[in-house]
Amino acid sequence: MNDVPSPTDTLPAAAAGRPEPAAELRHDFRAAEPRWQAEWERRGCFAVPDVPDGSRPKYYVLEMFPYPSGKIHMGHVRNYTLGDVVARYKRARGHQVLHPMGWDAFGLPAENAARDRGVHPAAWTYQNIANMRAELKRMGLSLDWSREFATCDPEYYGQQQRLFVRLMRAGLVERRESWVNWDPVDNTVLANEQVIDGRGWRSGAPVEKKRLSQWFFAITKYAPALLAALDDLPRWPERVKTMQANWIGRSEGARVRFPLVEPVAGPEGRITEAEVFTTRPDTLFGMSFLAVAPEHPIAAAVAARDPKAAEFVAECRALGTSEAAIEQAEKRGYDTGLRVAHPFIEGATFPVWIANFVLMEYGTGAIFACPAGDQRDLDFARKYGLPVLPVVRPADAGEDFTVGDTAFTDDGIAFNSGFLDGLPTAEAKLAAIAKLEELGAGTRVVNWRLRDWGVSRQRYWGCPIPVIHCDSCGAVPVPEDQLPVRLPEDVDFSRPGNPLDHHPTWKHVACPSCGAPARRETDTCDTFVDSSWYFARFTAPRAGEPLVRAAADGWMPVDQYIGGIEHAILHLLYSRFFTRALHDTGELAAEEPFAGLFTQGMVTHASYRAADGRWLYPAEVEVRADGTAVARETGKAVTVGRGEKMSKSKNNTVDPGGIIDRYGADTARWFILSDNPPDRDMEWSEAGVAGASRFTQRLYRLVAGAAGGLPAPEAPLTAEPGSAARKLRQATHRTIAAVTEALEGFNFNVAVARLYELTNAVGEASGGEASGDAAPALGAARREALETLARLSAPMMPHLAEELWSLLRPAGRDGGAEALVAELDWPEADPALLAADTVKLAVQVLGKLRATIEVPVGTPEAEVLARAEAEENVQRAIDGRPIRKRIHVPGRIVNFVV
């Protein structure tokens, strides 16, 4: 990688031809890191049983498992470092910690590799996994690797097929024909969640509408539960919950039936009425027209007999998916000539239009329009000269209230509305619904934006849907004793379309039910299905059943889940649904998969773009002192982008492997944690890593230089009040408390800062060496401080922590009996040492700082106030005025009000 300086100036210094001062005081991470990784492995520090044994409270830490693209990137490093801090900390706090790793291994890139390079998807995927596993292992993560699996293992997807047929039997999987989002580049269907701004989430191609037979998971059955349960997830970020709530999209209103004055012949029989969904039944008296979506059966019925209508519908469909339509969003309509009767106004009828702004997917695909109360309806009415009758006025407006080009959409008072006149909006809604129900013209309903989850994908490299289509028996689930339905290995990727469908023999099978010739389902599952239950599978990854109750119920839910915000909706919502479905089919007890969720920020890096649009590598650019930059080759100015997400296309990636080669895993981990709060985007910088590296060396030197001269570990910790030893002990114990609090709150950057402070304090305490009786006490205090540093930094820099610990407790070196830091409990802060002996108080006059005084803790208030008042600056600020009030917050502040 070009922006990683060459390794010639790296450690050890001797390699670069420099003198190597005090070699024994240089931390050689290249030797130490693999050594400690091997020792953790040898001692089985991170392995746990399938069923938590109850000796300690369980804690399940999980990071979103990676897609095996071939190399780990900095986002992975950040993700897994954050998780490892939590895992190691919780382990030290006495929990039995499950911390597994696996691979989200199905997906289109493997098929693309097969097509472009002639490698089989399985070979490509497993090779990538091998590469990435080796990279991850170098990070020193405290993982139970014995639980590793890939979703493309037949042992995994076979169990998933088992779940599929069980969910099918439970009525949670359905096959039906529907309009689907078709990605013309990837040649497959996309879920609604995978369409972003009208384009496929992977290919970026404009999505087309197609009508196909598809498999659906009945996520809508869980819409109310998925929404309500968000309130019971206190350890989830608010914004993720908000995004999910918006996506589920609950709205209260009414369904209203409008009888057609003359019924029409639709494609599936006579249509006698139009049903609409509305959230504003209180505005029914302001109705101007009724509008249906171009895909609505009434539109189809009209189009069948009216060529102009047919033309309009065809135009809408063509435009419906193009970019232009999405951006322009011009409201257009066609008057069908049909009319509907009004439920409240005897004898009144209104025209029925086909309108391009009405969505077939939402509500009933038809609306009644009250232009005075809805901007879109108003725009439409003005364009086509339809009437506009205001029926809701602002509370402070009179009966003469009118609407111009802006609809009044707020709540107000009903008028021009018969029996609703004078009612505030909330009451008017209730009254209108009551009347509709009384007349049999409508009902109160709750409408949901969420659609069922279409999981069929016309791809090869995915979990085959375990169904067989039989002409007489229909869609028959594959019997469980015939699972897994394995992917065939001899497939042709050169032809477009679904390779499974092209396979000469694979799909031809006998019907499991009647034995007649039948066809295998050739669609595979959306890969989001694979990631919707992997967290539960980790609890018993080799079992012959999808889940083992004792294991799943023992470990689930995941106590702390960590990953990127980009999965706020898709993966997290699907997993929540799947967990509920598995709960309802008796597979596990948990109803929610993730009790705690943490969303990390991106890793960004500066980027450089030349005037011709080419992205330059950092090495091709000269950055000037004022922050501007020029291309080395041409001398022309380049645009400097601060903090852009690392991306190969922008040439601003940094390869984690190179960083670990040069600085070691601990330095990379430490920098990533220290830079900023983990939920924000962080900017990767060479200077920052170098600074982190300096600290690891400094800490090592501090411990290695002191270790030989320290008293034995058993030496008594005694320290006279006011002595240097006591001050150091207080700093140590305050650091324990502060780091603990910071780790609990995910404020890892603050934990790092506290460790810097303690390191500084130990360095200072060794400056003026104590003499006589004080020397042993200070020595013991220094041992305590250094041992504490090793133990508190272990979650973040686990290898260095072991190295330091082994210097301080040499019995553990090279496989000795001494415990490793990874096996130790978390240090306890001694409450008696948390408070200093004296405290500095700020003295304010009228809230402005005028002096600080230092008083012994516990000084009587009267004495504190007297000393504060006596300060010269305080007297000057008071300026002879009488003091009206004296405020004293012990240990914090004194404020005089004059």
Added chain:
RNA sequence: GCCCCCGUGGCGGAACGGUAGACGCGGCGGACUCAAAAUCCGCGGCCGCAAGGCGUGGGAGUUCGAGUCUCCCCGGGGGCACCA
């Protein structure tokens, strides 16, 4: 358009309603060195010689006291979006 989050030194960022800027990066000065690197020591919000004054996007408010709480505005980021 609706909803959410965020605005603090040159930079990343600290701060139970209680001394704003901890800690780090960069910078400056010094020591060591023939010199450099590494290391160590010191300085460091702004204005001012100083005394002092001003400072957490802007404006009001609550409070003895506001970066923190309330309201309005400005700016940045994100999510949803012809959602009836």
